[in-house]
Amino acid sequence: MESFPHSSACDLTAEIGDYQQFPNPGAEHAATERTPKPKLRHVRVVLLSFGLLCVLQGILNVALRLAVREPTDAGGTEQSCPQGWLMFGSSCYYISSQRRSWDASRQDCVQRDADLVVINSTQEQAFLTGFTMAAWVGMTDREEEGTWIWVDGTRVDKDRLQWARGQPDGAFGGEDCGDLRTMIDFIGLNDFMCSARNQWICEKTFW
Ligand SMILES: [Ca+2]
Ligand SMILES: [Ca+2]
Known part of the structure; x- marks a missing residue:
């Protein structure tokens, strides 16, 4: 399944990484001075976006679980039999x-x-x-x-x-x-x- 969380996270970080590699013509000079190694910046961006994705995933998981549980907690339509039936x-x-x-x-x-x-x-x-x-x-x-x-x-x-x-x-x-x-x-x-x-x-x- 392509929708597996890890694969989508990897795709996204790759995109961000590619984007970061495009030079910004206006601030090129200043940027290279502040961050001497673009590769290091690249790694940082990847790590940061991966961390953010993990947090988002966690929030989504909790939200989904709550959303799924809510109707059964409200009772009424759930169909189940007593134990042993x-x-x-x-x-x-x-x-x-x-x-x-x-x-x-x-x-x-x-x-x-x-x-x-x-x-x-x-x-x-x-x-x-x-x-x-x-x-x-x-x-x-x-x-x-x-x-x-x-x-x-x-x-x-x-x-x-x-x-x-x-x-x-x-x-x-x-x-x-x-x-x-x-x-x-x-x-x-x-x-x-x-x-x-x-x-x-x-x-x-x-x-
Ligand atoms: Ca019957
Ligand atoms: Ca008989």
Whole structure:
């Protein structure tokens, strides 16, 4: 990169040096008397301009740093996730290492100022796939068998999201809670017994 500070400083000092070498016809005589060696003067000018440039650079650095930091200090638009959470799109995700029932998992999310994850897109599903073999997500068909609802009240778009092979199957006398599977030959959403113990995924959005 040509804009590297040192290279620009060198160019500038060279220019000043060249300029100093041009004779000043009016004061030539007096000048040579006051400063007997023009070469020494040349070196002094170079050193002085280099010093000045360094000072300027320092001031610029501080000013830039302040300018960059200011908006984040003011707060508001900065987007970051709590430590240990993952960021994707405009959401933060917590993936538990423990295993709990669907209800206990949801409770944990609420305590973290979040809720079980609502999967809104195939991209979001793809992002969350692979972290665990099975993790609770925020969908249930408790209210009406076969009608899957997210914890935010929206309906699960059954056709758009990927279900694991043959799911939902309502096995074991009805499975009313949803999890996300990443197992060999069994990848995608699945309905499962709410009382089973799974890992879980919490989500909180920036806005
Ligand atoms: Ca979501
Ligand atoms: Ca199932």
